[in-house]
Amino acid sequence: MDITGINSAVETLMYSANTMFILLGAIMVLAMHAGFAFLEVGTVRHKNQVNALVKIITDFGISTIAYFFIGYQVAYGMDFFASAAELTENNGYELVKFFFLLTFAAAIPAIISGGIAERAKFYPILIASALTVAFVYPFFEGIIWNGNAVFGFSLQAWLEETYGAGFHDFAGSVVVHGVGGWIAFAAVFLLGARRGRxxxxKVTAFAPSNIPWLAMGAWILTVGWFGFNVMSAQTLDGISGLVAVNSLMAMVGGVVVAMxxxxxxxxxxxxxxxxxxxAVCAGSDVLHPIGALLVGGVAGALFVWVFTLAQNKFPKFDDVLGVWPLHGLCGAWGGIACGIFGTEAMGGLGGVSLMSQLIGTLAGIAVALIGGFIVYGLVKAVSGIRLSEEEEFNGADLSIHKIGSTNND
Incomplete structure (x- = not known):
């Protein structure tokens, strides 16, 4: 075989390996959606368990269609109306990349689902999910991960020119979790508290229906998260063991402090x-493992404190799974923490700016809040987003799906 043939074979092998790598990542993050489902199943009351399962899988289906036809083009300027031959170039890497990024996009309604559980209508919420995945999320995703300009202004280019570094969010502390959490804030606010809460x-405690299901959901999410973070490199030559260990350290930091x-x-x-x-998603590729441990520990405390405060002091803000403090606030903390612990002075790899991280994080919150209030406010005005008092009393399982989670229902 001549040198040209060897180079061609090596190139084909490289594309094949990268395609397989990102495909495995997509599958791991897809599995995380089962984690979202069972975390919600174990947290909500028994009469809403079926609804929790159905919401997550139908949201994923709607999200796929919305992201395939609209969202991916908004973020990356690419559509899928080319011929199959074009789409399968380089072993279909671009198609699998879409699959991987879709699993991130579909996490937005999965996050929101936990906040609005037990009293939300079914089809209106699916419409809201489609709108957020088609327009709100990819709008910010494209600005950060693709350098998109809005009315000729590129936030990333401006941050780099002004502060020496753009907004760094390796795996989506702000782009995915922060945006999802703050959209959920708008949805929970507009929906109102569960009746009888x-x-x-005074707060009436609604105890989790099944701690083992809740725990299983958390474990599925935790394991899948290593695909979420490590495989955000998207190619084999970009993979880093630092991302894996930082994810591990942040995870255990969150466990110990929350305990x-x-x-x-x-x-x-x-x-x-x-x-x-x-919290560690944003800086998982630049933090020192000790820094990641601290970032995770702070996030664990932040979740417990804010969830408890919100439940007890703000009676109309009924965030069932605490998705706003978990994803919205911990995501924001992760974006800012990257600019602190990612610096060389704090043992990180550097190449980050605290001011850029602050501005980028605030931009993500602003996009999410504005987009969330527009989308859920519009759907609320047109069709309503809340079950009737009788439907809520009977539970979403029987009211929406006409079946309970066991034969006894």
Whole structure:
């Protein structure tokens, strides 16, 4: 074989390997959606378990269509109306890249689902999910991960020119989790609290229906998260063991601190690793492992404190799974923390700017809040987004799906 043939074979092998690598990442993140589902199943009351399962899988289906036909083009300027021959160039890498990034996009409605559980209508919420995945999420995704300009202004280019570095969000602390959490804030605010949740100004505790299901959901998410973070490199030559170990350290930091601050509460303990993993996404490729441990620990405490405060002090803000503190606040913390612990002075690899991280994080929050209030406010005005009092009393399982989670229902 001549040198040209050898080069061609090596190139084909490289494309094949990269395609397989990112495909495995897509599958791992796809599996995380089962984690979202079972985390919600274990947290909500028994009469809403079927609805939790159905929402996650139908949201994924709707998200795929919305992202395939609209969202991916908004973010990256690429559509899928080319011939199959064109789409399968380089072993179909671009198609698999879409699959991988789709699993991120579909996490947005999966995050929101936990916040609005037990009292939301079905089809109107699916419409809202489609709109967020088609327009709101990819708008910010394209600005950060593709350098898109808005009315001729490129945020990333401006940050790099002004502060020496663009907004760094390796695996989506802000782009995915922060945006999802702050859209959820708008949805929860507009939806209102579950009936019977607050009586005479005091909280009525709705205990989780099944701690084992909740724990299984947390474990599925935790394992899948290593595909979420490590495989955000998207190619084999970009893979880094630092991302894996930083994810591990942030995870255990979240567990230990949530255990201490949450006083051994199993709900807090199983959300602790998720808080740590949300926070480390942004800087997982630049932090020192000790820095990642600290970032995860702070996130674990932040989730416990803010979730408890919101539940007890703000009676109309009924965030069932605590998705706003878990994803919205811990995601924002992760974006900012990257600019602190990612610097060489703090043992990181450098190449980050605290001012860029602050501005980028605030931009993500602004896009999410504005987009969330527009989308859910519009759907609320047109069709309503809340079950009737009787439907909510009977539970979403029977009211929407006409079946309970067991034969006894």
């Amino acid at each position: 607050y009586r005479d100004g 201490i601050v949450g006083r051994n509460d199993p709900g807090f303990i199983h959300n602790g690793p998720l808080a740590g993993l949300v």
